[in-house]
Amino acid sequence: FAMASGTALIYDDEMTSCKLLWDDPECDIEVPERLLSSYEQLKHYHLVERCIHVPVREGTEEEIMLVHSSEYLEVVKSTQTMNEEELRRVSENYDAVYFHPNTYRCAKLAVGATLQLVDSVISGKVHNGMALVRPPGHHSQRNAANGFCVFNNVAIAAQYAKRRYGLQRILIVDWDVHHGQGIQYVFEEDPSVLYYSWHRYEHQQFWPLLRESDYDAVGQGKGKGFNLNVPWNKVGMGNSDYLAAFFHVLLPVAFEFVPELILVSSGYDSGIGDPEGQMNATPECFAHLTHFLMQLANGRVCAVLEGGYHLKSLSESVCMTVKTLLRDPLPQISGEMAPCLSAVESIQNVRAAHKPYWKCLMYEEATPLHNLSTKSQQMMEAELIQTSTHPTAKQAVGTTNSDEAIKTDRFLESHMKKILFPVPPVKTAAAIVSKADAHLLPISVQVEMEMNAQELKTLVSAFDAELVKEEKALLSLQNVLAVLDKILKKKVCNGIAESSVASVSTTFALKHCFDFGLQRVLCIVVGDMDLELDLDDGKILLMNICQKQQTEKTNSKYHISLNWKEDAGRNNFFCAVLGFILPVAYSYQPDLMIIVIGPNRSLGVNAISLLTCLLQGLAESRILVVIQDTEIKLVQSVAKALSGVSTPDFGAYAPASQENVFEIKQLKDQLQQEWKMLRCSVKDWI
Ligand code: Q9C
Ligand code: ZN
Incomplete structure (x- = not known):
């Protein structure tokens, strides 16, 4: 069966034809330039030409009435022919709204554009896509x-x-900085639509000032558990806070929900520089959020623009989203990876509130924090200042808003230059032992060694004089080196190498990495394998996923051993990946990842593919996978995961065994001081 490919981009100039006609400081940020500058920036990065252009259409009355009353539809329709005076009067009937004679037309196009996107994705014409629309919708x-x-x-x-x-089953992810209360109201009692929203809340002091935006609004009736609110009680939330909310709230629930389609209420007022949001997430954060969503629902992701009022921040973030939908490798995420106390508090509260509804949260301690004393709050704040530097909201002292906006402009200008890198022409390289199997891989490059035999021998004998004599070992090292070399020189993004001596090959590869000048390599070993590595300097973080209890526990913080036995037929490894492996990996921020699949692996093919898919957010997606067994099914599946030709189907969900959950819990408690993205509860802060 042919996998849908391609990314739809839906945009039409006509949606810039409505605007505010009078003075209203409440509404004057919602301007046509929001669309124009986003589209310009997409052109600038040559992203428009890489997308499939899908035309807009008007949404029909029938479609609009799937959500709205006919009375309201008539009111909006009637504004078409109004003069300014009348338009003002209608606008005053609502909170923070303006009407223009073209508003009705634009709003119908915004609906139609969104439905065109959904049609394109569900029919398989494209894989995913984005609709740039005005006016926005979620309120x-x-x-x-x-x-x-x-x-x-x-x-x-x-x-x-x-x-x-x-x-x-449809998942709606609302990463706009405001609560999409409109969406919540529509689906409150509907278990077929899971709504997730984070939003600036400040204990109900922020617009729209609603009690029902808090974490305890979990849905009603049959819809209980299908409404996830993450209220941010402070401004200044950034990359690490957003990622923590994904790892510890949205993603585990979403993997359990198994959506068939993902709609993103894609507002960028949650990004840095936005005058409404006052948050700190940089544009590449949206690449990472997008990437995680692409691992669900067979990759069927429809992003639909909502807010976003800092033009530069908005347009760069839109580009990051589209670039990721196009499956480019991801830029490294910047900033210290440690969620702030207030964020962790919110995360703990949502997890506790949803414990009754989701198996992935069933072992959660049921303690929402609203009853914490002020005293302990203050103690924790003091502790926080010592343990993590967190961007605070920029309180503009002696500066005007526009000074602030220009500062962010300058920051973003240089920031984007730093994080964007030339994308390798080919994504995945492979060196497999039996050439006969090469045609079974979903990739075209079978890597040939560039180095001649003599050079290789010199290199290997410097590493281990005995090895040179062994034909088979030499071939293995050659495979690994060929792929690694291509990755380091950025000719490919990632690759897969078969090796009959995985342990030696990995040691050899690591040495080669440091000779090349890498600072940090994350090495994940699946199966039983003894690697003789010096782990003291922090240049390697070794994570071993194996079945048997490690006898001598090393005391290096750079050696983590995760005992995991996948129960037959259970698809539950994602709780380990999301709750543990990814947070540790994001905390470490490697330059390269090596995944080694050794003998006696305790993980199945699905789990290994999942790991490979989800780790691609790190190290500019640079991954080397070394596989010891020549097991074509595994090789194929990993190659698929690396090249992103299709999103693997991880199968139906079953809860993890109690042993597995406790293993993760224990490790989290033990290691969260060191690897701060693991934090999803504040108990150890007290
Ligand atoms: N004094 C979107 O981002 N602000 N809408 C009201 C009240 C309204 C935001 C301030 C913000 C609306 C789609
Ligand atoms: Zn918004």
């Missing part, structure tokens, strides 16, 4: 416009996908 309600939103584009799209295609 609008059955009978009301609200917060610049007229028709609820994403909510309509979810209803449409259910009706037209019979979808049974």
Whole structure:
């Protein structure tokens, strides 16, 4: 069967034709330039030409009425012919809304653009895509416009996908900085739509000032457990806070939910420099968020623009999203990887509130924190200042908002130059032992060694004089070196090498990495293998996933041993990957990853592919996979994961065994001081 490929981009100039006609400081940030500058920047990075252009259309009345009342539709329709005076009067009936004579037309196009995207993705014409629309949608309600939103584009799209295609599970991820209360209201009692939103909340002091935006709004009736609110009680949340919320809240629940389609309420007012959000996430953060979502729902991700009011931050973040949808390797995420106390507190609260509804949270301690004393709060804050430097909100002292905005402009200008890198022309290289199997791989490059035999022998004998005499070992080292060399020289992004002596090959490869000048290599070993490595200097972080208890526990913080026995037929390794391996890896920030699959592996093919897929957010996606067994099914599956030709189907979910969960819990407690992204509870802060 042919896998859908390609990324849709939906945009039409006409959606820039509505704008604010009078003075209103509440609404003056929602401008046509939001779309224009995003599209310009996409052109600048040559992303537009790489996407499949899908035309917009108007949403029909019937489609709009999947969410809105006919009375409200008539009100919006009536604004087409109004004069300014009348437009002002209608606008005043709603909170933070303006109407323009073209608003109705634009709002219908915004709905239609969103539905065109959904049609393209579900029909398999494209794999994923983005719709750049105005006006935004997520605040609008059955009978009301609200917060610049007229028709609820994403909510309509979810209803449409259910009706037209019979979808049974849709995930809506709302990463806009505001709570999409409009979406929450539509699906509150609906277990077929899982709604996730994080938002600036500040204990209900931030707009829209609603009690029901807090973490304890979990859904109602049959929909209990299908509404996930992560309220941010402080401004200044950044990359590590957002990633922590993904690792510890959204992703475990989403993997358990098994969505068939993902709609993203893709607002970028949660990004750095935004005047509304006052948060600190840099554009590449959105690449990482997008990448994680692409591992679900067979990669069917539809991103639909909501907010985002700092033009430079908005447009760079839009580009990061589209670039990732196109499957480019990811830029390394910047900043210290440690969520702040307030973020961890919110995360703990949502996890506790959702414990009754999700198996992945069933062993959670049921302690929401709202009753923490001020005293211990203050103690924890003091502790926090010592343990993690966290960007605080920029309180503009003696500066105007526009000074702040220009500062962010300059910051982003140089930041993007630093993080963007030339993308290798080929993504995946492979060196496999039996050439006959090469055609079974979903990739075209079978790597040939560039180094001649003599050079190789010199290199190997410097490493181990005995090895040179062994034909088979030599071939293995050659395989590994050939692929590694291509990765280090950035001719490919990642690769796979078969080796009959994985342990020696890995030691050899690591040495080669440091000779090349790498600072940090994350080495994940699956199976039983003894690697003789010097782990004191922190240049290697060795994580061993094996079945048998490691007898002598090393005391190096750079050696982590995870005992994991995958129960037959159970698909539950993702709780280890999300709750443990990824947080540690993101805390470490490697320059390269080596995954070694040795003998007696305790993980199945699916689990290994999952690991390979999810780790691609790190080290600019540079991964070398060394496989000892010549097991073509495993090689094929890993090659697929690396090249991203298809998102592996991880199968139906089953909860992890109690032993496995406790193993993770224990390791988390033990290691969260060192690897701070592991934090999802504040108990050890007290
Ligand atoms: N004094 C979106 O981002 N601000 N809408 C109201 C009240 C309204 C944001 C301030 C912000 C609406 C799609
Ligand atoms: Zn917003």
